[in-house]
Amino acid sequence: MLGEEELRKLFPEYEDTIQPSGIDLKVDKIYEQTTGGSLIDNQKNLPEIKELKCDENEIYTLKPKTAYSVTIMGKTHIPVGYTMLYLPRSTLLRSFISVHTAVGDPGFYGTLQFMIVNNGEYEYKLKKGERIAQAVVFKVTGSGEYDGSYQEKNNINKGS
Numbered sequence: 001m002l003g004e005e006e007l008r009k010l011f012p013e014y015e016d017t018i019q020p021s022g023i024d025l026k027v028d029k030i031y032e033q034t035t036g037g038s039l040i041d042n043q044k045n046l047p048e049i050k051e052l053k054c055d056e057n058e059i060y061t062l063k064p065k066t067a068y069s070v071t072i073m074g075k076t077h078i079p080v081g082y083t084m085l086y087l088p089r090s091t092l093l094r095s096f097i098s099v100h101t102a103v104g105d106p107g108f109y110g111t112l113q114f115m116i117v118n119n120g121e122y123e124y125k126l127k128k129g130e131r132i133a134q135a136v137v138f139k140v141t142g143s144g145e146y147d148g149s150y151q152e153k154n155n156i157n158k159g160s
């Protein structure tokens with residue numbers, strides 16, 4: 001796993017949130033689901049989503065027993081030869097909020113999107129910009145390069 005010194009070199013876009021052994025990730029927008037979706041024969045039909053409105057202080061209210069899609073602030077570039085895993089902030093778990101995440105692939109460039117669930121019986125308030133997860137980075141021996149459907153094109157860091 002990579003430490004602060006290596007992370008600073010590889011992830012300059014996150015210089016403000018680099019920790020001794022990971023990178024803190026901040027919530028940007030939160031979305032509610034508005035339609036169903038499907039995954040059939042590897043054909044994805046993602047549910048439609050609608051941005052949740054926050055109040056004048058940029059505070060979102062998460063309803064009890066409800067799942068939301070959440071984007072992370074900034075663009076993430078994972079250099080080829082490295083992979084990222086995303087772990088929830090324990091404060092959220094202690095508050096009955098789970099953050100569900102998958103694997104960040106070598107070569108990915110784009111917006112990270114997670115699922116956040118209010119498992120509790122009560123509303124939960126979350127302000128835009130709060131840290132909700134930590135990325136940990138590992139070196140991958142002989143990795144390929146991500147070229148999936150969530151790759152964004154304007155990869156200024158590509159080749160670095």
Ligand SMILES: O=c1ccn([C@H]2C[C@H](O)[C@@H](COP(=O)(O)OP(=O)(O)OP(=O)(O)O)O2)c(=O)[nH]1
Nearest residue numbers: 101102103104105108111112113114148149150
């Ligand atoms: O929780 C996560 C984990 C990863 N990613 C980003 C980085 C990752 O490299 C990319 C693709 O993730 P994944 O490989 O899981 O996508 P997929 O469902 O297999 O779709 P595709 O095959 O189109 O890539 O999405 C997220 O946005 N959220």
